[in-house]
Amino acid sequence: MEFTIENAILHVLNNGEVRYSEEELDLDSDTVYSFVTKQIKKILSDSNGKESIFNESSQSLAAVSAYIGGEINFREFSVKICEKMSELIKEGFAGASDMLVAKFSQKSRKHIALIKLKYKHRMTHNDSNQIVNIPSIESGSFDDACVIGFDPVKLIVLEKPSEKDGSFYFSEVFLDCATEMSRKQAADIITAAFTEVNSKYFSDSPETEAKLKAALVENAIDDEGYVSAQNAAAAAFSDNEEAKAEFIDAVKAEGLIKDVHLGEKFAKQQFAAVKFKADNGVELKFPCGIYDDPNVIQFEAAPDGSFTVTLKNLRRSV
Numbered sequence: 001m002e003f004t005i006e007n008a009i010l011h012v013l014n015n016g017e018v019r020y021s022e023e024e025l026d027l028d029s030d031t032v033y034s035f036v037t038k039q040i041k042k043i044l045s046d047s048n049g050k051e052s053i054f055n056e057s058s059q060s061l062a063a064v065s066a067y068i069g070g071e072i073n074f075r076e077f078s079v080k081i082c083e084k085m086s087e088l089i090k091e092g093f094a095g096a097s098d099m100l101v102a103k104f105s106q107k108s109r110k111h112i113a114l115i116k117l118k119y120k121h122r123m124t125h126n127d128s129n130q131i132v133n134i135p136s137i138e139s140g141s142f143d144d145a146c147v148i149g150f151d152p153v154k155l156i157v158l159e160k161p162s163e164k165d166g167s168f169y170f171s172e173v174f175l176d177c178a179t180e181m182s183r184k185q186a187a188d189i190i191t192a193a194f195t196e197v198n199s200k201y202f203s204d205s206p207e208t209e210a211k212l213k214a215a216l217v218e219n220a221i222d223d224e225g226y227v228s229a230q231n232a233a234a235a236a237f238s239d240n241e242e243a244k245a246e247f248i249d250a251v252k253a254e255g256l257i258k259d260v261h262l263g264e265k266f267a268k269q270q271f272a273a274v275k276f277k278a279d280n281g282v283e284l285k286f287p288c289g290i291y292d293d294p295n296v297i298q299f300e301a302a303p304d305g306s307f308t309v310t311l312k313n314l315r316r317s318v
Contacts, residue, residue, distance in 0.1 A: 003106035007074045008036045011082045014096040018086050020079050036102050039115050043145050043158055047184040047266055050171075052146075052155040058176035059084055061153070064112065068150055074103060081114060084174055093162045093169040094144070110150040115142050116170070144170040186260040187270045190216070190229055193250035194236070201243040203305040206276040206284065210291035212236035213271035217288065220267035226259045227267060284309060 005027055012019040025032050043049060054061035060081060067077035078101040088094050100115040118141040143160040157179055159170040171179050181189075194212055202208040215235035219227040229251045237243040262270070274291075276284045290296045298310040 003040065003104045005033060005036055005040070005102055005104045008032070008100065008102040009075060009078050011078065011099045011101070013082060013086050013089055013099055015089060020082065024075065036100065039100060039142065039145070040102065040104060040113050040147070043113065043115070043147050043156065046158055048182045049156040049158050050179040050182045051261065052157045052171060052175070052177040052179040054153065054155070054175065054177045060175045064148060064153060085116065088169055088174055092164045093167070093173065095163070112148040113145070114148070115145040117142050146175060181255060183260075183262050183266050186256055187262060187266075189251055189254040189256050190232070193247050193254070196250065197237070197243050197247045201237070201240055203301070203307070205299070205301065205307060206274050206309065207291055207299040208236055210274045210286070210288040213274060213288035214291060216271045217267050220262055220264045223259075225261050225263040225267070227262050228259045229256060
């Protein structure tokens, strides 16, 4: 996840006071560079991030396009973006915060990060020795953030519902974009649909589970992180057309209509291993990629729905 930060600026967006910084952050400072890097890494690595596309009417898209096109500079862009957030804070959709805006490059592709930093409150005293409650940045913490890629202009959005009315104001109003499901949501949908089908048609077979998971991981490796529920079903359920159809219908009913981008690393985290616990308490865990190697593992199903797993050539790991 290597990237280079090129510009960063921090604006103060309080309910009663808005202070737009005149100068960018000093990226030669190790402390500053480390702080900004940490925030961007958190966005890029979070499995709850939702892929999104701007609506044509989006004011934020207009600002991004003007910046990419060279019509405005980085600071002007950051102020234009923060003006909309300031309005939403005044209307009560979001709490007062600092907005961190950064531009960075990853694998020669340009990106913008918009990060609404959370405030925490601490007690202190003023000049009259009265106890007062003052806000300060809660280190490394945010509820709402996004990364915007330049070419094509697409987003990854992290957000929480508004405290005012429960709406997702960050994507729906501030960014004005259409969000898709997150990687975690997609993985959970695939897992739930498979668990139901595997139980109904294959007696919770660990071999069938390994086939599906191996297909998903291989798919992610071969197709730049994208996985296909349809391809995985074909690999896992062999000639059982009824099981295939039921699995595909189940994921579609939950909104998983097309191939989804899980990323190779996340796909491996979610699907690289099979875990099974038998009703007699025996637990089994093995990497999904070995299911079809008869020199390592073999499965044998019995008519009563039970099965035998034979492990071969085992050596204790040092």
